Amino acid sequence: MSELTVVAEGGVTSSRGFVAGAARAGIRPDGRAPTGPRLGASLAGQAAHEGSDKPDVAILYSEAPCVATAVYTSNRLKAAPLLVTQKHLADGKARGVIANSGCANAATGEQGLRDAWEMARLAGTKLDLEPNDVVVISTGVIGTFLPVDKIASAVQAISLSAEGGGDFARAIMTTDTRPKHVAVRFDRFTVGGAAKGAGMIHPDLATMLAFLTTDAAVAPTFLAATLREAVDGSFNLIDVDSDTSTNDMVVVLANGLAGGDPIDEEHPLAGAFRSALTYVCQHLAREIVSDAEGATRLIETRVEGAASPADARRAARAVVQSLGVKTAVYGADPNWGRVLAAVGNSGCEMSADLITLWLSGPEGPDVCLYERGRPLAFDEAQARAVLHGREVRFRIDLGLGEGSATAWGSDLTEEYVRLNSLYTT
Amino acid sequence: MSELTVVAEGGVTSSRGFVAGAARAGIRPDGRAPTGPRLGASLAGQAAHEGSDKPDVAILYSEAPCVATAVYTSNRLKAAPLLVTQKHLADGKARGVIANSGCANAATGEQGLRDAWEMARLAGTKLDLEPNDVVVISTGVIGTFLPVDKIASAVQAISLSAEGGGDFARAIMTTDTRPKHVAVRFDRFTVGGAAKGAGMIHPDLATMLAFLTTDAAVAPTFLAATLREAVDGSFNLIDVDSDTSTNDMVVVLANGLAGGDPIDEEHPLAGAFRSALTYVCQHLAREIVSDAEGATRLIETRVEGAASPADARRAARAVVQSLGVKTAVYGADPNWGRVLAAVGNSGCEMSADLITLWLSGPEGPDVCLYERGRPLAFDEAQARAVLHGREVRFRIDLGLGEGSATAWGSDLTEEYVRLNSLYTT
Numbered sequence: 001m002s003e004l005t006v007v008a009e010g011g012v013t014s015s016r017g018f019v020a021g022a023a024r025a026g027i028r029p030d031g032r033a034p035t036g037p038r039l040g041a042s043l044a045g046q047a048a049h050e051g052s053d054k055p056d057v058a059i060l061y062s063e064a065p066c067v068a069t070a071v072y073t074s075n076r077l078k079a080a081p082l083l084v085t086q087k088h089l090a091d092g093k094a095r096g097v098i099a100n101s102g103c104a105n106a107a108t109g110e111q112g113l114r115d116a117w118e119m120a121r122l123a124g125t126k127l128d129l130e131p132n133d134v135v136v137i138s139t140g141v142i143g144t145f146l147p148v149d150k151i152a153s154a155v156q157a158i159s160l161s162a163e164g165g166g167d168f169a170r171a172i173m174t175t176d177t178r179p180k181h182v183a184v185r186f187d188r189f190t191v192g193g194a195a196k197g198a199g200m201i202h203p204d205l206a207t208m209l210a211f212l213t214t215d216a217a218v219a220p221t222f223l224a225a226t227l228r229e230a231v232d233g234s235f236n237l238i239d240v241d242s243d244t245s246t247n248d249m250v251v252v253l254a255n256g257l258a259g260g261d262p263i264d265e266e267h268p269l270a271g272a273f274r275s276a277l278t279y280v281c282q283h284l285a286r287e288i289v290s291d292a293e294g295a296t297r298l299i300e301t302r303v304e305g306a307a308s309p310a311d312a313r314r315a316a317r318a319v320v321q322s323l324g325v326k327t328a329v330y331g332a333d334p335n336w337g338r339v340l341a342a343v344g345n346s347g348c349e350m351s352a353d354l355i356t357l358w359l360s361g362p363e364g365p366d367v368c369l370y371e372r373g374r375p376l377a378f379d380e381a382q383a384r385a386v387l388h389g390r391e392v393r394f395r396i397d398l399g400l401g402e403g404s405a406t407a408w409g410s411d412l413t414e415e416y417v418r419l420n421s422l423y424t425t
Numbered sequence: 426m427s428e429l430t431v432v433a434e435g436g437v438t439s440s441r442g443f444v445a446g447a448a449r450a451g452i453r454p455d456g457r458a459p460t461g462p463r464l465g466a467s468l469a470g471q472a473a474h475e476g477s478d479k480p481d482v483a484i485l486y487s488e489a490p491c492v493a494t495a496v497y498t499s500n501r502l503k504a505a506p507l508l509v510t511q512k513h514l515a516d517g518k519a520r521g522v523i524a525n526s527g528c529a530n531a532a533t534g535e536q537g538l539r540d541a542w543e544m545a546r547l548a549g550t551k552l553d554l555e556p557n558d559v560v561v562i563s564t565g566v567i568g569t570f571l572p573v574d575k576i577a578s579a580v581q582a583i584s585l586s587a588e589g590g591g592d593f594a595r596a597i598m599t600t601d602t603r604p605k606h607v608a609v610r611f612d613r614f615t616v617g618g619a620a621k622g623a624g625m626i627h628p629d630l631a632t633m634l635a636f637l638t639t640d641a642a643v644a645p646t647f648l649a650a651t652l653r654e655a656v657d658g659s660f661n662l663i664d665v666d667s668d669t670s671t672n673d674m675v676v677v678l679a680n681g682l683a684g685g686d687p688i689d690e691e692h693p694l695a696g697a698f699r700s701a702l703t704y705v706c707q708h709l710a711r712e713i714v715s716d717a718e719g720a721t722r723l724i725e726t727r728v729e730g731a732a733s734p735a736d737a738r739r740a741a742r743a744v745v746q747s748l749g750v751k752t753a754v755y756g757a758d759p760n761w762g763r764v765l766a767a768v769g770n771s772g773c774e775m776s777a778d779l780i781t782l783w784l785s786g787p788e789g790p791d792v793c794l795y796e797r798g799r800p801l802a803f804d805e806a807q808a809r810a811v812l813h814g815r816e817v818r819f820r821i822d823l824g825l826g827e828g829s830a831t832a833w834g835s836d837l838t839e840e841y842v843r844l845n846s847l848y849t850t
Contacts, residue, residue: 077769077777107765107777109798142762143800324845331846337567340532344502352502352532373534375568414839420749421756 003186004272004279010183011165014192016215017063017257020164022055022171025154027102027147028140057154058171060097060211061127066253067217067262068094068135069224071231073248080105080112081136082249084120088132092220094253097135097211098123098155101174101196105138105146115146122155135251139196139209140174169194172209175419180287184276187269189216189258191276197288208235210250210284216273217256219264226274227252234281237317237407238289252277289408294415298408299329300393303343306403311348313405318346319394320409330411332387334359334380336369339394354399361389372399428611429701435608436590439617441640442488442682445589447480447596450579452527452565452572482579483596485522485636486552491678492642492687493519493560494649496656498673504531505541506561507674513545513557517645519678522560522636523548523580526599526621530563530571540571547580560676564621564634565599594619597634600844605712609701612694614641614683616701622713633660635675635709641698642681644689651699652677659706662742662832663714677702714833715815719840723833724754725818728768731828736773738830743771744819745834755836757812759784759805761794764819779824786814797824 007014070089072082088094098119105112116138120131127134138146169179176196183192195210212227231250256262263273290298301319306312319325322345324338336357343350353373360366367383368376386392432439495514497507513519523544530537541563545556552559563571594604601621608617620635637652656675681687688698715723726744731737744750747770749763761782768775778798785791792808793801811817 075766075769076772076775077765104762107762107795107800109778109800141760142766143795145800327842327845330842333846335566337529337532340502341500341567344500347501350501353534370532370568375532375534375570412842414842417752417755417837417839417842420752421758 004184004276007183007185007190007192009166010192011181012060012168012192012194012211012213013162013165014183015190015213015255017255018060018192018213019063019160019162020058020060020168021158021160022058022164022167023154023157024053024055025057025100025147025150027056027100027150054173055167055171056102057098057100057151057158058168059123059126059155059158059160060168060213061160062095062213062253062255064255064257065093065095066255067092067220067223068251068253069220069227070135070249070251071227075248077107079138080108080116081119081138083113084116085135085137085249085251088120088135093133094135095133096123096127096129097137097251097253099137099172099209100139100146100151101172102140103138103144103146104140104142106142108143108145111145115148118148119146119151122152126155126158137209137249139172165192165194172196175293176291178291180284180291182280182283184279186272186276189214189269189273189276191216191273191280193280193284195284195288197291208248208288210235210281212250212252212277212280214252214254215256215258216254217260217262218254218273219262222264222270223252223254226277229274230277230281233278234285237313237405238285238320238409250281286408289410292410293419294413294417295410296413297329297389297411298391299325299411300391300406300408302393302395302404302406303398304395304404305397305399305401306405307349307398307401309403309405312403313407314346315343315348315396315398316405316407318342319396320407323412326409326412329387329392330413332384334369334378334383334387339396340370343396348398349400350398351400356397356399358395359383359386360393360395361386362391362393429609429704432608432610432615432617434591435617436606437485437593437617437619437636437638438587438590439608440615440638440680442680443485443617443638444488444585444587445483445485445593446583446585447483447589447592448579448582449478449480450482450525450572450575452481452525452575479598480592480596481527482523482525482576482583483593484548484551484580484583484585485593485638486585487520487638487678487680489680489682490518490520491680492517492645492648493676493678494645494652495560495674495676496652500673502532504529504563505533505537506530506544506563508538509541509545510560510562510674510676513560518558519560520558521548521552521554522562522676522678524562524597524634525564525571525576526597527565528563528569528571529565529567531567533568533570536570540573543573544571544576547577551580551583562634562674564597590617590619597621600718601716603716605709605716607705607708609704611697611701614694614698614701615639616641616698616705618705618709620709620713622716633673633713635660635706637675637677637702637705639677639679640681640683641679642685642687643679643698644687647689647695648677648679651702654699655702655706658703659710662738662830663710663745663834675706711833714835717835718844719838719842720835721838722754722814722836723816724750724836725816725831725833727818727820727829727831728823729820729829730822730824730826731830732774732823732826734828734830737828738832739771740768740773740821740823741830741832743767744821745832748837751834751837754812754817755838757809759794759803759808759812764821765795768821773823774825775823776825781822781824783820784808784811785818785820786811787816787818
């Protein structure tokens with residue numbers, strides 16, 4: 001299998017033939033239809049995230065037609081842009097993306113659908129594409145209408161370039177504090193990606209958007225299967241607040257400009273492509289968790305010895321999702337009982353007598369807290385030191401079978417509560 | 426159907442023939458095996474909840490043998506006292522209860538089982554009962570061993586009386602700020618109850634204990650069915666933090682001392698008994714939510730027009746469980762999109778075009794925020810005023826069928842995070 005190399009400062013435009021750009025429409029300040037001024041007197045935190053010069057409309061364009069596919073939110077209240085994109089990707093093809101932050105265009109009824117379609121039309125006009133070849137994505141507050149005129153002006157102002165990947169990533173940020181993008185190379189191919197996260201992050205997608213590009217030619221069914229697999233091993237294993245948004249989407253565009261036969265299951269580079277896509281997705285997923293609203297720590301949970309892979313996923317997700325675990329980690333409190341209680345809640349097959357639990361940092365030490373049914377005396381100062389690190393790892397051996405999985409979550413802090421109690425008004 | 430009357434200051438000893446008492450063993454300060462001093466410099470909040478004179482061991486006793494049944498946590502990591510109680514209630518009978526706070530005796534292996542059994546033996550000796558007739562319950566930190574000697578001394582110090590219901594309720598408190606007890610009368614019968622809550626509260630039970638007593642004679646199968654029904658309509662519809670503890674249990678003892686034939690499905694007072702048990706459970710469930718860790722508001726969510734009753738429960742629970750909703754309510758922010766997104770996440774059948782959403786306080790006004798697919802312009806000042814109340818109600822009409830349900834949750838505050846990041850160490 002070819003080796004992966006990470007592209008310095010890589011992103012969606014690292015793949016050959018992709019250009020991007022962004023501009024500021026100023027969607028947020030006046031974008032909310034029925035409400036007035038914000039509730040809180042101070043929104044210093046928020047203001048820091050959304051400086052007045054941050055772009056909020058972005059376009060991504062491929063110089064050649066792309067095979068394209070996407071994975072969508074499991075939330076049944078699907079936002080208008082998502083419904084429009086589902087239609088536009090029904091033929092498995094796309095060539096442009098238009099995205100905005102500040103307004104999710106969700107729960108907006110018929111007008112929302114018209115507005116989302118209008119965004120596709122605006123991008124289509126600029127890029128000389130059929131609206132049907134444009135993916136539309138919005139993120140931000142639910143229940144407000146898009147200021148379409150402002151978006152139209154911003155679209156005109158956007159200039160596209162191969163250096164535009166960073167601007168694209170910045171434009172889709174909401175409460176994110178930093179842009180998230182990455183690219184890797186294998187053989188002569190590149191896979192690039194950008195994502196946004198911050199809140200409403202939960203397995204089965206969230207207020208989470210990811211855009212992936214590649215200059216490899218990829219067979220449509222292989223692309224869809226590989227994307228599903230990469231998402232299952234990355235974005236579907238992260239948790240910030242157990243909420244899943246109305247707008248989540250991971251979309252991949254493959255333009256084939258690096259040449260060669262389309263990669264499919266039988267292709268010698270099939271494994272390398274799968275690894276590259278998974279690498280990009282996992283990198284972006286961890287970035288989302290690290291930059292979660294108010295988060296101070298990344299919690300990685302590895303479950304081994306589960307009766308099945310599904311059980312391992314269930315248990316690992318339950319731990320990173322537990323508010324008891326999230327708050328204990330925030331407090332650097334080795335309250336390991338909450339980890340076991342979370343496993344017990346997950347519904348996975350388990351027997352308390354067979355479980356072993358370790359705590360560690362990325363560079364060790366490995367502190368065993370509970371061994372096959374017995375709480376161990378452990379060095380509390382050492383455990384606390386581990387818990388004060390930026391990255392905290394729990395490893396759980398269920399002692400039953402061969403199933404294993406890793407999930408990632410953020411801790412829960414007062415700052416999360418502050419940010420989320422002040423988000424709209 | 427007989428009318429219910431609420432007993433002033435009622436509790437578990439309001440039912441004829443029940444006596445209770447409590448004493449302080451001092452379980453908390455030294456009860457935790459592997460850890461040293463607490464992490465936080467200040468634990469003012471915690472100290473306020475657990476004054477040094479608070480009793481932490483309690484006994485409840487019936488002067489006559491009881492028909493007894495219980496509902497247990499869905500967590501697969503079941504605590505030792507719960508396993509012992511399950512055995513003791515296998516014959517459908519009990520006459521005494523011993524409970525402690527400060528240590529959950531969970532994840533404690535073989536020694537935990539021996540300690541739980543020893544608690545039953547201690548209570549049995551005091552009450553002249555077989556250990557098998559004693560229900561054992563512990564609540565507190567997971568993974569610490571019980572200080573059995575201290576508990577033995579406390580048991581000796583306990584004196585039982587018909588006025589002991591309040592002490593019993595105080596003894597089981599952990600981070601609760603106030604005891605929770607209630608009793609109602611119908612015909613010549615009484616149903617009384619006490620509960621503890623505060624954290625790890627979630628549908629399908631939580632760090633939630635409830636003890637119910639009645640002097641009615643009740644047929645065992647009817648008692649079990651009625652308890653399940655009352656719990657489904659109360660404790661299983663509340664949420665504080667989506668965690669379910671290892672120790673949750675709702676137990677009911679019926680001693681028959683008020684005389685008469687055992688109440689069963691055919692009995693003329695079957696409906697009245699069901700209402701009384703449900704009233705007591707709902708009262709205690711709402712009390713648990715109102716006194717949740719760090720909570721400032723009770724969120725009541727009523728779902729109507731669901732395709733099925735199960736769908737209505739799913740949707741109502743999802744709303745009171747959503748961190749987005751909990752933080753928005755805390756911030757008095759009419760960010761209704763999060764309520765719809767939570768419904769969308771619940772997995773219930775829904776169509777955005779058919780949903781209508783109202784916000785109200787217990788005494789009105791009724792503010793319609795979203796009507797059959799359209800966001801409405803609403804009076805924001807009025808909505809904020811409602812959200813500043815102690816009790817906030819969302820009513821959602823899914824516009825599909827006849828299913829309805831009500832669920833209760835707390836808001837999520839910085840104080841919740843503070844309390845939970847400092848709980849053990």
